[in-house]
Amino acid sequence: MSKVLVSDPIDQAGIDILSQVAQVDVKTGLPAEELVRIIPEYDALMIRSETRVTQEVIAAAKQLKIIGRAGVGVDNVDVPAATRQGIVVVNSPEGNTIAAAEHAIALMLALSRSIPDANTSVKSGKWERKKFVGTEVYKKTLGIVGLGKIGSHVAAVAKAMGMKLLAFDPFISTERAEHIGCRLVDLDMLFREADYITLHIPKTPETTNLINAEALAKMKPTTRIINCARGGIIDEAALAEAVKEGKIAGAALDVFAKEPLGESPLCQMGKDVILTPHLGASTAEAQVNVAIDVAEQIRDVLLGLPARSAVNIPGLYPDVLEKLKPYLRLAETLGNLVSQLAGGRVESLNVHLQGELATNDSKPIVIAALKGLLYQALRERVNYVNASIEAKERGIRVIETRDNAVRDYAGSLHLEAKGSLGEHSVTGALLGDGEIHITDINDFPINVPPTHHMLFTLHRDMPGIIGKIGSLLGSFNVNIASMQVGRKIVRGDAVMVLSLDDPLPEGVLTEILKVPGIRDAYTVTL
Ligand SMILES: NC(=O)c1ccc[n+]([C@@H]2O[C@H](COP(=O)([O-])OP(=O)(O)OC[C@H]3O[C@@H](n4cnc5c(N)ncnc54)[C@H](O)[C@@H]3O)[C@@H](O)[C@H]2O)c1
Ligand SMILES: O=C(O)CC[C@@H](O)C(=O)O
Numbered sequence: 103m104s105k106v107l108v109s110d111p112i113d114q115a116g117i118d119i120l121s122q123v124a125q126v127d128v129k130t131g132l133p134a135e136e137l138v139r140i141i142p143e144y145d146a147l148m149i150r151s152e153t154r155v156t157q158e159v160i161a162a163a164k165q166l167k168i169i170g171r172a173g174v175g176v177d178n179v180d181v182p183a184a185t186r187q188g189i190v191v192v193n194s195p196e197g198n199t200i201a202a203a204e205h206a207i208a209l210m211l212a213l214s215r216s217i218p219d220a221n222t223s224v225k226s227g228k229w230e231r232k233k234f235v236g237t238e239v240y241k242k243t244l245g246i247v248g249l250g251k252i253g254s255h256v257a258a259v260a261k262a263m264g265m266k267l268l269a270f271d272p273f274i275s276t277e278r279a280e281h282i283g284c285r286l287v288d289l290d291m292l293f294r295e296a297d298y299i300t301l302h303i304p305k306t307p308e309t310t311n312l313i314n315a316e317a318l319a320k321m322k323p324t325t326r327i328i329n330c331a332r333g334g335i336i337d338e339a340a341l342a343e344a345v346k347e348g349k350i351a352g353a354a355l356d357v358f359a360k361e362p363l364g365e366s367p368l369c370q371m372g373k374d375v376i377l378t379p380h381l382g383a384s385t386a387e388a389q390v391n392v393a394i395d396v397a398e399q400i401r402d403v404l405l406g407l408p409a410r411s412a413v414n415i416p417g418l419y420p421d422v423l424e425k426l427k428p429y430l431r432l433a434e435t436l437g438n439l440v441s442q443l444a445g446g447r448v449e450s451l452n453v454h455l456q457g458e459l460a461t462n463d464s465k466p467i468v469i470a471a472l473k474g475l476l477y478q479a480l481r482e483r484v485n486y487v488n489a490s491i492e493a494k495e496r497g498i499r500v501i502e503t504r505d506n507a508v509r510d511y512a513g514s515l516h517l518e519a520k521g522s523l524g525e526h527s528v529t530g531a532l533l534g535d536g537e538i539h540i541t542d543i544n545d546f547p548i549n550v551p552p553t554h555h556m557l558f559t560l561h562r563d564m565p566g567i568i569g570k571i572g573s574l575l576g577s578f579n580v581n582i583a584s585m586q587v588g589r590k591i592v593r594g595d596a597v598m599v600l601s602l603d604d605p606l607p608e609g610v611l612t613e614i615l616k617v618p619g620i621r622d623a624y625t626v627t628l
Contacts, residue, residue, distance in 0.1 A: 104404045105143055110150035112172055116393025120148070123401050138162045146400045148172060151361070151380060155179040160187055168403040170396040173198055173383050175332060176413055177305055185414045188488040192399040192409045196251060197391030198383035203255035205382045206300050206330040209354035212376055213326050214239055219373035234373075237324075240264040245296030247312070248303030248331065249274045249284060256300055257282045268292050271303075293320040298328065305332035315340040318349055325350045330382045333358040342367035345374055356382050415469075415487050428536045429459060429513065430470040435538055435552050435628060436517045436530045437474025442626045443543075443558065445523030450499040451475055452518040459513035460504035468502055471517055514541065523624075546588035546597040552628045553583065553601040559614065560622040563589050563596040567619045571598065574617065578610050595621070 104124040108117065111130055120126045124146065132140075134154065141147070141163045148170045149155065155169055160183040169179055171193040184191050212218060215236035223230050244260045246253045249271040257267050261283045269284035270292045279286040289312075292299065299321070303309050313327065313336040321327075327350065329336055338359060344350050352374030358366070361380055368375055383392065399409040409415075433453075441448055453468050472489040475498070484492055493500060511531035518527040529542035530552075540550050543558060557575075561567055568587065575582060581603040589596035606625045614623045 104145040106146040106148060106400060106404075107141065107144040108148045109137065109153040110148075110172070112148055112150065112397075113389040113393035115390050116148065116172065116397035119394065119397035119401055120146075123404050134159075141166065146170065146404060148396060148400060149178070150383075151175065151178055153178065155184070157183040160184055160189065163187070163189065168192060168400050168409070170400045172389075172392040172396045174202075175304065177332065181414055185487055185491055188485045190403055190409055190412050190487050191414050192396060192403075192412050194392040194395035195411055197395045198385075198388035199251045199255060201385040201388035202302075202330050202382035203252045203259065204385075205356060205378070206252070206256050206302070206328050207259050209328045209330065209356065209376060209378070210239065210244075210298055210300065210326070213328070213352050213354045213374070216373040218376055239298065241266065242297040243268060243295055245270070245292040245299040246284060247271070247289070247292065247299065247301045249279060249282065250302060252330070253300075253302035254282050256302065257284055265298075268296055289317075290320065293317055294322070297322070297324055298326050300328040301331045301335055303331055303335065305334050309335050311335070311337045313337065313341065315344070318344040321350050323348055323351060327353040328355075329353070330356045333361060338366060338368055342371060342375070345371055352376075354378075356380055412487075426462065426466055428532050428538075429462075429467055429515070432515055432530050432532060432538050433467045433470035433517075434474035434477075436515055436528050436540075437471040438477045438628055439474075439540070439552065439626055440517045440519040440526055440528045441475045441478050441521070443523065443526035443528070443624050444519040444521030446479070446521060448475060448496075448498055448519050448521040450501065450520045451493075452501045452503065452516075454516040454518070455502070455504045455513075456516065457506065457509065457511060457513040459515060460506040464502060464504065467515065468500060471515070472498070472500065475517075475519065511541070516542070540599070543588065543597050543599065546590065546595075548586050548588035548597065548599050550584065550586050550599050550601065554628060555602040555605050556626045556628065557598075557600040557602060557606060557614075558624045558626065559598040559620055561596055561598060561617075562619040562621070563587070563591075563593050564619050567617065568598065570617050571600070571614060571620075574613055575600075575602070575610070578607050578613075580604050580606060580610070 106120050106124045106126045108128045109130060109132055117126055138159055141159055145165050146168045150172050157180045160180055166189050168190045169184060174193055174195055176191055176193055179191055181191050216234045220234040241264055243266045246257055246269040249269045267284040268287050269279050270289045276286050318340055341353055345352055354376040356378045357380055403409050453471050455464055469486055469489050472493045473484050476484040476492055514529055514531035516529040527544055530538055530540050533539055538552055540552055583601040583603050585600045587596050587598050611623055611625055614620055
């Protein structure tokens with residue numbers, strides 16, 4: 103039975119789903135070295151934002167197939183290291199959108215009306231009505247940085263509260279922004295004009311310290327900043343200084359460069375700075391959503407099915423996969439076959455998609471072909487996650503061409519590989535019942551299903567040659583299951599394809615190559 107480690111607090115709904123297919127161990131708050139020590143026994147890891155899945159953890163995770171992040175941000179996972187090791191990383195892109203957006207709105211209102219300090223004041227027996235005079239958000243300008251899922255929901259709520267909306271998002275069209283009710287502006291203008299600035303962007307090299315001393319200097323003394331996105335997007339020391347000196351009016355932060363925050367100048371600030379401990383996603387509803395979403399994906403991957411929100415493999419959604427599955431098998435088989443014909447150290451792979459295959463998203467097909475191509479070198483280590491990276495690292499040039507004209511088959515795939523045994527090509531198609539057929543080898547037409555042990559020869563089409571190969575194999579006690587010859591012209595060059603019941607014993611290939619008329623011979627295991 104598979105084993106899943108849940109290393110952060112996850113809603114029981116997720117644990118229940120995982121328990122259907124695996125032994126689930128919930129061990130939260132593990133020190134880093136303890137996680138490295140125990141991770142080798144697990145097939146899946148489910149986390150929220152606390153667990154740091156570092157390169158060291160991944161290197162130790164010899165059995166791990168999937169890391170599930172019950173939330174959006176995967177910045178606590180070393181995704182490139184996971185990809186390299188063939189581990190799928192999945193998240194829940196939408197499960198906590200509403201929770202995070204509502205937290206940003208709550209912080210904006212709490213900041214405007216000093217709610218946390220007013221609450222503390224009343225509870226301490228005071229009645230300080232003058233001290234807590236606030237400001238309204240109605241008719242104020244809200245600058246939204248990042249107009250994705252959360253930013254868009256914040257925009258909808260803010261618009262309903264009568265706010266004017268500016269937005270900065272270099273990846274969103276003006277039409278989309280206008281549809282949401284926002285005017286797209288550059289960052290400089292947003293900094294200068296907004297009364298409230300709310301951040302809803304990922305932390306990337308471009309967004310790290312986006313709000314620094316220079317940016318803060320452009321803002322109005324009445325500006326308030328809300329960060330419910332990621333720590334590190336704001337330079338916290340510069341922010342504390344700006345609020346202290348009255349360069350801006352205040353800030354409300356849910357996320358920090360280092361979490362837990364611990365000692366920080368921000369903790370010394372009064373009512374104009376509000377801090378929450380990364381609570382954006384912490385609603386009962388969001389926790390159920392993300393737990394179910396991610397647990398279902400872990401369950402599916404453990405059962406050999408695709409994940410719907412993998413961040414490190416192309417979108418193999420179940421419906422797409424269902425349609426493509428036979429073609430993925432075809433691509434893998436042909437990739438494996440052509441790699442054995444071309445020999446080790448393949449330099450280039452040309453993937454030519456024909457007929458209905460040319461009209462589909464080709465990325466999964468190319469990946470499947472690479473997975474097959476690398477199988478001889480990497481065996482079970484190569485999968486859909488790391489095939490492209492492994493091919494790139496081996497310097498394999500991948501060329502993709504397509505031709506949507508339908509010929510003999512609805513869709514067929516032609517692979518050409520250049521390796522240490524020269525250039526070789528194979529074509530394959532699916533028959534009506536989904537059975538794979540090899541329809542061409544090195545431009546010689548054939549029609550054979552792939553089998554476990556195969557022998558291919560290139561020879562001169564002449565009387566007696568087939569009989570000689572048959573007798574030779576017989577003398578080594580190798581049983582031939584089927585045999586077919588493909589030729590372009592009579593008594594010209596030809597290929598012979600034999601399906602064998604047994605692997606070819608050592609030395610037989612050398613004997614075959616000695617048969618007069620045989621130019622080349624290859625054994626293949628599929
Ligand atoms: N506080 C929490 O608990 C909590 C909860 C959920 C999500 N989040 C965080 O909120 C953020 C937004 O999440 P989302 O679901 O809306 O993501 P999303 O991918 O839907 O939206 C992000 C938007 O940022 C834009 N963007 C990227 N780089 C940008 C840049 N340099 N400048 C401006 N815009 C840029 C993208 O075009 C996109 O529209 C993420 O960082 C996520 O991790 C935090
Ligand atoms: O796990 C959490 O509570 C935080 C989640 C949030 O930061 C996210 O990126 O989804």
